[in-house]
Amino acid sequence: MENRPLEYDYTVAKMFMFTTIALGIVGMLIGVILAFELAFPEINTILGQGLAEYTNYSRLRPLHTDAVIFGFTLSGIWATWYYVGQRVLKVSMAESKFLMFIGKLHFWLYMVGVVAVVASLFLGITTSKEYAEFEWPIDIAIVVVWVLFGVSIFGLIGIRREKSLYISIWYYIATFLGIAMLYLFNNMEIPTMLASNAAGESGIGAWYHSVSMYAGTNDALVEWWYGHNAVAFGFTVPIVAMIYYFLPKESGQAIYSYKLSLLSFWGLMFVYLWAGGHHLLYSTVPDWMQTMGSIFSVILILPSWGSAINMLLTMKGEWQQVAASPLIKFMVLGSTFYMFSTLEGPIQAIKSVNAIAHFTDWIVGHVHDGTLGWVGFMIMAALYHMAPRVFKREIYSKSLMVSQFWIQTLGVVLYFTSMWIAGITQGMMWRAHDEFGNLAYSFIDTVTVLHPYYAIRGVGGLLYLVGFLMFAYNIYKTMSARPVEESELQNASPMGA
Amino acid sequence: MFHWLEKHPFFFAVGIFVTIAFAGLVEILPNFAQASRPVIGTTPYSTLELTGRHVYIKNSCNACHSQLVRPFKSETDRYGHYSLSGEYAYDRPFLWGSKRTGPDLMRVGNYRTTDWHENHMNNPSGVVPGSIMPAYTWMFTNKADVNTAYAEQLTVAQFFSVPYNKPVPMKDGSTKIVKMGASTAEANALALAEAKVIAADMKNQNVKDAVARGEIPEIVALIAYMNSLK
Numbered sequence: 120m121e122n123r124p125l126e127y128d129y130t131v132a133k134m135f136m137f138t139t140i141a142l143g144i145v146g147m148l149i150g151v152i153l154a155f156e157l158a159f160p161e162i163n164t165i166l167g168q169g170l171a172e173y174t175n176y177s178r179l180r181p182l183h184t185d186a187v188i189f190g191f192t193l194s195g196i197w198a199t200w201y202y203v204g205q206r207v208l209k210v211s212m213a214e215s216k217f218l219m220f221i222g223k224l225h226f227w228l229y230m231v232g233v234v235a236v237v238a239s240l241f242l243g244i245t246t247s248k249e250y251a252e253f254e255w256p257i258d259i260a261i262v263v264v265w266v267l268f269g270v271s272i273f274g275l276i277g278i279r280r281e282k283s284l285y286i287s288i289w290y291y292i293a294t295f296l297g298i299a300m301l302y303l304f305n306n307m308e309i310p311t312m313l314a315s316n317a318a319g320e321s322g323i324g325a326w327y328h329s330v331s332m333y334a335g336t337n338d339a340l341v342e343w344w345y346g347h348n349a350v351a352f353g354f355t356v357p358i359v360a361m362i363y364y365f366l367p368k369e370s371g372q373a374i375y376s377y378k379l380s381l382l383s384f385w386g387l388m389f390v391y392l393w394a395g396g397h398h399l400l401y402s403t404v405p406d407w408m409q410t411m412g413s414i415f416s417v418i419l420i421l422p423s424w425g426s427a428i429n430m431l432l433t434m435k436g437e438w439q440q441v442a443a444s445p446l447i448k449f450m451v452l453g454s455t456f457y458m459f460s461t462l463e464g465p466i467q468a469i470k471s472v473n474a475i476a477h478f479t480d481w482i483v484g485h486v487h488d489g490t491l492g493w494v495g496f497m498i499m500a501a502l503y504h505m506a507p508r509v510f511k512r513e514i515y516s517k518s519l520m521v522s523q524f525w526i527q528t529l530g531v532v533l534y535f536t537s538m539w540i541a542g543i544t545q546g547m548m549w550r551a552h553d554e555f556g557n558l559a560y561s562f563i564d565t566v567t568v569l570h571p572y573y574a575i576r577g578v579g580g581l582l583y584l585v586g587f588l589m590f591a592y593n594i595y596k597t598m599s600a601r602p603v604e605e606s607e608l609q610n611a612s613p614m615g616a
Numbered sequence: 617m618f619h620w621l622e623k624h625p626f627f628f629a630v631g632i633f634v635t636i637a638f639a640g641l642v643e644i645l646p647n648f649a650q651a652s653r654p655v656i657g658t659t660p661y662s663t664l665e666l667t668g669r670h671v672y673i674k675n676s677c678n679a680c681h682s683q684l685v686r687p688f689k690s691e692t693d694r695y696g697h698y699s700l701s702g703e704y705a706y707d708r709p710f711l712w713g714s715k716r717t718g719p720d721l722m723r724v725g726n727y728r729t730t731d732w733h734e735n736h737m738n739n740p741s742g743v744v745p746g747s748i749m750p751a752y753t754w755m756f757t758n759k760a761d762v763n764t765a766y767a768e769q770l771t772v773a774q775f776f777s778v779p780y781n782k783p784v785p786m787k788d789g790s791t792k793i794v795k796m797g798a799s800t801a802e803a804n805a806l807a808l809a810e811a812k813v814i815a816a817d818m819k820n821q822n823v824k825d826a827v828a829r830g831e832i833p834e835i836v837a838l839i840a841y842m843n844s845l846k
Contacts, residue, residue, distance in 0.1 A: 160749070171753065175750040177676040177679050180676055244674075246709055289622075293632050296633050311764065316797075316800075320800055324761065336701045337652055338710040340651075388635040392638070393639040401687060403701035404651075408647070563745070566718075566748060
């Protein structure tokens with residue numbers, strides 16, 4: 120083999136970096152609008168009565184969740200995959216015309232999917248299942264996009280030079296397999312155009328409409344088996360893949376413990392799937408499943424904290440870097456938020472706590488300290504690390520990064536503290552009885568009391584969005600600057616140069 | 617073993633898949649058949665009710681309203697009897713929701729009327745002062761899609777044996793037949809007949825006129841669905 124470093128090809132990584140930023144802005148902006156709609160309902164008709172159908176809370180809500188999950192996060196996962204994959208497998212995308220074609224096809228088909236999703240959700244074409252709102256034609260497109268992702272993973276693995284798979288690759292493989300299984304089974308549906316009647320008519324009604332293969336309780340069980348684990352394999356597994364690569368790279372430190380990463384990887388794989396039942400506590404799902412969901416959620420602390428502690432201990436002896444480097448700040452606080460939300464989740468999964476927390480804003484707060492604090496921070500850190508290497512330019516402004524870090528951290532703190540108070544307040548008010556055993560509050564009392572917390576949450580979300588715009592600006596200025604670096608930055612890596 | 621797996625991607629992937637698929641099989645399969653059996657008194661949705669259910673889904677009402685009464689005194693006091701699995705036997709998709717920004721609607725048909733819904737959907741805070749629910753004024757003019765609901769009825773009857781045009785046992789020992797049209801024209805006629813009953817209790821003249829012309833505004837279908845939730 121020639122004795123010079125490989126030239127990696129970041130064409131596809133770059134494309135996904137752009138969509139990460141663009142869809143991140145869209146998703147978070149809609150989120151901020153939604154937050155303020157709850158605090159100030161007049162905003163529902165901000166574009167006038169005529170467009171109220173498209174600007175009101177309920178129509179926008181799935182757009183927010185899907186834009187940040189399937190837009191921002193998925194793009195981020197793919198941007199890092201097309202960067203990390205080549206580097207830890209020691210093979211360049213440029214070496215295979217086929218894989219390069221697959222990568223580009225992956226991106227452009229994904230773009231088609233994004234447009235279709237946005238259009239259909241605005242029009243109210245939805246199956247109503249959370250994070251699986253898409254009707255069957257879009258589902259099929261998503262499956263194709265996902266298969267292309269799989270071809271890219273296993274194709275690159277097939278031509279790898281480094282025989283041993285680095286930890287990040289484990290997690291990318293798991294992301295691919297996990298989501299594939301969950302998505303296929305949760306979206307089993309029958310297009311209604313297939314039905315025919317005694318009069319010989321068929322293809323009646325909207326061609327894109329379908330009906331779920333599962334009914335009622337079963338549908339709920341499958342949906343939350345999916346919904347909870349879409350979080351696992353979209354918000355946890357691939358983000359852990361990122362931090363296992365980017366933290367050692369950026370800090371120059373080796374991973375603290377291989378055994379701990381083994382334990383947390385296989386532990387996470389085994390335990391996570393059981394925990395879906397905690398979304399269905401006190402529902403009509405059988406008791407034993409609820410109990411299993413509850414117990415496994417608590418056990419889940421072990422593998423989650425295993426990864427997080429492994430990351431934090433990787434910084435052992437190098438803590439001065441947290442003060443010195445804004446990028447390390449993002450990753451260390453990200454790991455800390457990961458620990459925090461993987462402790463909060465199991466607490467909410469305990470049945471007696473869930474009785475108060477379920478259906479309230481505390482759940483919303485929990486989701487957001489995980490997504491804003493962990494997923495968002497980690498993806499932005501990954502892109503910050505990639506940008507100088509992909510664009511061959513120094514990051515435009517470090518001080519802008521630091522201000523962004525503090526603004527966003529403040530945003531996240533405002534977000535989850537206000538939602539804690541809102542959730543627990545409402546949960547307690549719903550169940551309060553007076554001395555005669557009558558309900559103490561009518562429902563509307565438990566809504567109006569939340570107004571200040573909704574307003575604070577809106578401000579928290581707005582701060583996070585402002586920070587994200589600073590991030591976008593920083594990256595834009597970086598890539599449009601004059602090239603300064605001739606060679607790749609040489610930092611320590613998990614596997615040499 | 618782990619070192620060996622890390623050098624053999626195929627077996628590594630198989631290992632992961634078995635590990636993650638295991639939980640789903642154990643949790644979902646054993647109870648599958650039992651959970652989908654209806655309780656006595658649960659009937660399939662009529663054409664107009666199902667049309668209204670689609671309006672409910674189209675506007676993501678489930679983003680803020682649950683349809684699941686948990687077995688606590690505070691919930692049964694507020695919403696009525698706690699939910700039973702069989703009551704959802706004809707719910708495809710389920711609409712339990714995950715957030716109660718507004719109250720639960722599982723049994724809203726027991727304590728709200730057509731008149732109440734009409735006023736409330738037009739101006740929520742006029743009916744419930746302090747409400748943060750947006751008005752859904754476009755439902756009073758948008759036309760409901762009866763044909764798609766009919767296609768769904770046909771689909772569930774064909775693929776899942778949902779008992780349309782068949783006697784369904786009721787709690788008092790009697791039986792009830794939910795009719796499904798034999799043709800699109802008949803389905804529309806059935807829906808319109810239901811719509812006329814709802815429109816008779818409404819005040820909005822445009823809606824009344826539309827129904828008199830044979831059209832069904834979304835609000836009429838939605839109220840039919842709301843009234844069926846008991």
